[in-house]
Amino acid sequence: MDDAEKIVHVVDDDESVRTALTRSLEKRGYSVHCYESGDSFLQSYEAGHAGCLVLDVRMPGMSGLEVQEKLVEQHPALPIIFVTGHGDIPMSVRAMKNGAFEFLEKPYSVDSLQTHIEQAIAKSHVLMQELEHSTRINHRFAKLTARELDVMKLLVAGIANNSNKEIARELDISHRTVDDHRARIMSKMQARSLAELVEMSKICGIHEP
Amino acid sequence: MTDSSAQTKKWSLVIAVLLLSIGMGIAVFVYRSTTQIREALAEEILEQQHDVATLMHEYSNVMVSLERSRLNPTQESKQTIESALRSAQEQLVVMRSNYSFARLEGAAEAHAYIKPILEDIGDWTRHGVAGYSNTNPLVLQIAANRMGERYDVIREIAVGTELVAEELISEQTDFLENFRDWLLLLLAGFAMLSLTIAALLIRQRNLQAQLAIDQEFTATRLIDAETRGRHQAEVALLGSEQFLRATLNSLPSDIAILDQQGIISAVNAPWKKFASSNDSKYKEGGIGYHYEQVFRSTAMNEVERKGIDAATKQVVEVLSNKRDSMFFEYPCHRKDKRQWSVVSMSTFNTGDGRHAVLVHEDVSERKQLEERDRRLRAELAHVSRLTTAGELASGLAHELNQPLTAITHNCDAVMSSVKSDSQFDAEMLETVQDISEQAQRAGGIIRSMRHLVRKDTTDMAPTDINKLVKDTVRLTAPEAREKGVQVMLDLDDSLPQPLIDPVQIQQVLVNLERNGVEAMWQANSPTKELTIETCFSGADRLQVAIKDTGPGVEPSFADNLFSAFQTTKADGMGLGLSISRNIVEDHGGRLWIDSDTEGVTIFKFTIPFKQG
Numbered sequence: 001m002d003d004a005e006k007i008v009h010v011v012d013d014d015e016s017v018r019t020a021l022t023r024s025l026e027k028r029g030y031s032v033h034c035y036e037s038g039d040s041f042l043q044s045y046e047a048g049h050a051g052c053l054v055l056d057v058r059m060p061g062m063s064g065l066e067v068q069e070k071l072v073e074q075h076p077a078l079p080i081i082f083v084t085g086h087g088d089i090p091m092s093v094r095a096m097k098n099g100a101f102e103f104l105e106k107p108y109s110v111d112s113l114q115t116h117i118e119q120a121i122a123k124s125h126v127l128m129q130e131l132e133h134s135t136r137i138n139h140r141f142a143k144l145t146a147r148e149l150d151v152m153k154l155l156v157a158g159i160a161n162n163s164n165k166e167i168a169r170e171l172d173i174s175h176r177t178v179d180d181h182r183a184r185i186m187s188k189m190q191a192r193s194l195a196e197l198v199e200m201s202k203i204c205g206i207h208e209p
Numbered sequence: 210m211t212d213s214s215a216q217t218k219k220w221s222l223v224i225a226v227l228l229l230s231i232g233m234g235i236a237v238f239v240y241r242s243t244t245q246i247r248e249a250l251a252e253e254i255l256e257q258q259h260d261v262a263t264l265m266h267e268y269s270n271v272m273v274s275l276e277r278s279r280l281n282p283t284q285e286s287k288q289t290i291e292s293a294l295r296s297a298q299e300q301l302v303v304m305r306s307n308y309s310f311a312r313l314e315g316a317a318e319a320h321a322y323i324k325p326i327l328e329d330i331g332d333w334t335r336h337g338v339a340g341y342s343n344t345n346p347l348v349l350q351i352a353a354n355r356m357g358e359r360y361d362v363i364r365e366i367a368v369g370t371e372l373v374a375e376e377l378i379s380e381q382t383d384f385l386e387n388f389r390d391w392l393l394l395l396l397a398g399f400a401m402l403s404l405t406i407a408a409l410l411i412r413q414r415n416l417q418a419q420l421a422i423d424q425e426f427t428a429t430r431l432i433d434a435e436t437r438g439r440h441q442a443e444v445a446l447l448g449s450e451q452f453l454r455a456t457l458n459s460l461p462s463d464i465a466i467l468d469q470q471g472i473i474s475a476v477n478a479p480w481k482k483f484a485s486s487n488d489s490k491y492k493e494g495g496i497g498y499h500y501e502q503v504f505r506s507t508a509m510n511e512v513e514r515k516g517i518d519a520a521t522k523q524v525v526e527v528l529s530n531k532r533d534s535m536f537f538e539y540p541c542h543r544k545d546k547r548q549w550s551v552v553s554m555s556t557f558n559t560g561d562g563r564h565a566v567l568v569h570e571d572v573s574e575r576k577q578l579e580e581r582d583r584r585l586r587a588e589l590a591h592v593s594r595l596t597t598a599g600e601l602a603s604g605l606a607h608e609l610n611q612p613l614t615a616i617t618h619n620c621d622a623v624m625s626s627v628k629s630d631s632q633f634d635a636e637m638l639e640t641v642q643d644i645s646e647q648a649q650r651a652g653g654i655i656r657s658m659r660h661l662v663r664k665d666t667t668d669m670a671p672t673d674i675n676k677l678v679k680d681t682v683r684l685t686a687p688e689a690r691e692k693g694v695q696v697m698l699d700l701d702d703s704l705p706q707p708l709i710d711p712v713q714i715q716q717v718l719v720n721l722e723r724n725g726v727e728a729m730w731q732a733n734s735p736t737k738e739l740t741i742e743t744c745f746s747g748a749d750r751l752q753v754a755i756k757d758t759g760p761g762v763e764p765s766f767a768d769n770l771f772s773a774f775q776t777t778k779a780d781g782m783g784l785g786l787s788i789s790r791n792i793v794e795d796h797g798g799r800l801w802i803d804s805d806t807e808g809v810t811i812f813k814f815t816i817p818f819k820q821g
Binding site for chain 2: 014016017019020021023024025026027028058083084085086091094105106107108109110
């Protein structure tokens with residue numbers, strides 16, 4: 001699968017819908033993966049590629065909304081387009097609140113579905129990149145020693161008075177040692193400036209504004 | 210009764226006097242007899258003493274002759290002894306024939322003793338005669354000694370005879386005295402007896418007299434008691450009359466007593482008020498008037514008049530004995546108030562014919578409650594129908610929208626294929642396009658139909674969930690009762706009021722409760738208990754649990770439990786749980802089944818207190 005491949009995951013309990021969807025979307029140039037239930041999708045789905053999920057709301061067993069709840073935790077980079085034959089307003093509100101990309105009422109026009117799929121995949125790409133970026137940062141962050149972590153926390157805590165001396169006094173170590181730590185942190189995190197380090201610290205979750 | 214008692218009295222006196230005189234006679238006779246006997250006995254004793262003395266004398270003679278014979282044992286002395294002994298023996302025989310007393314045996318014994326002595330003496334005299342000639346002093350001496358021995362014996366016998374005589378006398382005397390005592394005792398006994406009889410007779414006489422007095426007294430008392438009883442009965446009657454009046458007056462209903470002709474003979478206070486409020490001439494409750502007249506005067510409008518007509522017809526039927534009782538309900542609405550009355554009637558018979566108790570009761574309050582319940586039930590049914598229709602549309606929509614979606618996509622696939630061909634058939638493309646559009650149109654129709662039946666405007670209000678549960682249980686009570694299910698509540702009073710549409714949530718409650726009730730009824734479960742429980746679910750939600758003791762949900766069915774058109778009921782649409790889940794989810798809550806606990810199916814739903 002190359003990056004140009006547009007992957008659409010379809011979860012619908014109705015086989016005829018799955019077949020028709022696959023036919024038309026494949027004709028429109030998508031790679032379609034079908035699942036008959038939320039469970040089977042969650043079990044076999046592997047993250048790593050941009051794409052989107054066309055999810056039926058009403059299904060026996062796990063409902064579309066329940067699949068969404070699990071997915072948001074495990075795979076936040078997969079936008080969900082809900083499709084429903086019921087079109088319940090409160091349910092769509094709930095779905096959108098939980099971060100659904102779109103909510104379509106069956107039968108929708110395939111053109112409008114395609115439009116949403118395109119947008120969703122584009123968003124997925126962005127999300128993927130963000131995810132990759134944060135994964136990288138987190139990876140670097142994990143390599144910091146405990147002392148370096150202490151120094152970094154103080155570094156990003158207050159830009160106004162982030163002098164090495166203050167940090168040295170705070171940690172009860174020499175400011176030369178702080179200098180060394182600082183250099184190593186910048187190197188390990190591959191940060192070119194303090195501002196970039198602060199941004200990274202936000203991704204790592206240690207920045208407390 | 211008095212005559213016969215006097216006679217008895219006379220006779221008893223005669224008998225007493227008779228007995229007393231007999232007793233006296235006997236006493237005199239006995240006394241005289243004893244005196245005679247006493248004198249006779251005294252003579253006899255004298256004779257005996259004489260006899261004994263004679264006997265003694267005879268024996269003395271024997272001894273004297275024996276002594277003489279010892280001194281001079283001659284034939285002559287021997288003859289003297291023999292004659293003396295013979296006379297003694299004769300005397301003894303005489304005494305023995307005269308007296309049969311035992312002691313004389315002693316004398317006989319003595320006589321037997323003497324006989325051998327006489328023989329000895331005979332021998333002596335014979336030998337002595339011969340011996341005298343020889344003058345042998347030794348023989349004489351021996352003879353004398355032996356005689357001496359005998360003499361002592363004879364003397365003892367004589368003394369013994371004397372003793373016998375004394376004893377005889379004393380015995381005789383004792384007997385006499387005993388006899389006299391016995392007689393006196395007998396006399397005393399007689400006297401006692403006669404006295405007792407006399408006493409008894411007197412007592413009997415007294416008793417009879419007492420009886421007569423008693424009878425007279427009893428008769429008086431009976432008359433008294435009768436008088437008193439009549440008085441008491443009168444008091445009781447008065448009491449019961451007052452009691453009845455008080456009872457009648459205390460009843461809120463209007464009550465009148467009618468005679469057979471329908472004339473009012475008595476009324477209670479409420480009736481008086483009821484009758485007089487309509488016409489002042491009935492200020493005494495219309496006593497003496499025909500009830501119909503009074504009754505009709507209360508009619509305010511046409512509806513009421515019709516009701517009264519119908520009621521009156523039935524009253525006439527009861528009065529004319531065509532039926533025993535009646536019960537008739539009719540509306541009597543006023544301008545400002547909806548009212549209903551009930552006329553009921555029952556009859557009773559007294560000595561002077563058939564009477565009837567006529568009761569008017571204002572049942573407006575009950576009717577209003579019933580109407581309110583009916584309205585609530587109707588509203589619920591209406592909402593239920595609406596929601597059912599909505600759910601039906603929704604279910605139908607889902608079922609139809611699936612194939613329509615498939616059609617749309619298939620058409621799209623065909624169009625894509627057609628377009629990819631450079632020599633594509635424009636008409637075919639148009640046809641497929643049309644198919645796709647028609648599928649969309651069908652979808653649109655379904656959507657508008659659903660919107661039409663859907664109750665989109667919800668009336669959200671802060672609602673006491675416990676009150677809602679109680680109302681629901683009350684509304685469905687008839688069904689639960691009919692199906693033998695006991696409904697129990699376990700409600701948490703501290704729950705805040707969530708913002709909900711009460712009618713919709715009530716529908717959920719009705720659905721879940723009815724499911725439980727029907728499940729237990731269908732399976733004929735041994736225990737049929739349904740418990741509705743409310744409690745907190747975390748700090749921001751309330752939870753309602755509906756437990757039943759039914760057979761539980763089949764595992765194969767559990768997955769699709771909440772889908773539309775899924776049902777185990779023969780006449781069910783399979784929408785109840787689907788609707789319920791929709792409603793709960795619309796309220797931001799969750800509905801699920803929990804049947805972990807053994808044999809207990811629990812449906813639970815949560816509702817957040819605040820929705821945002």
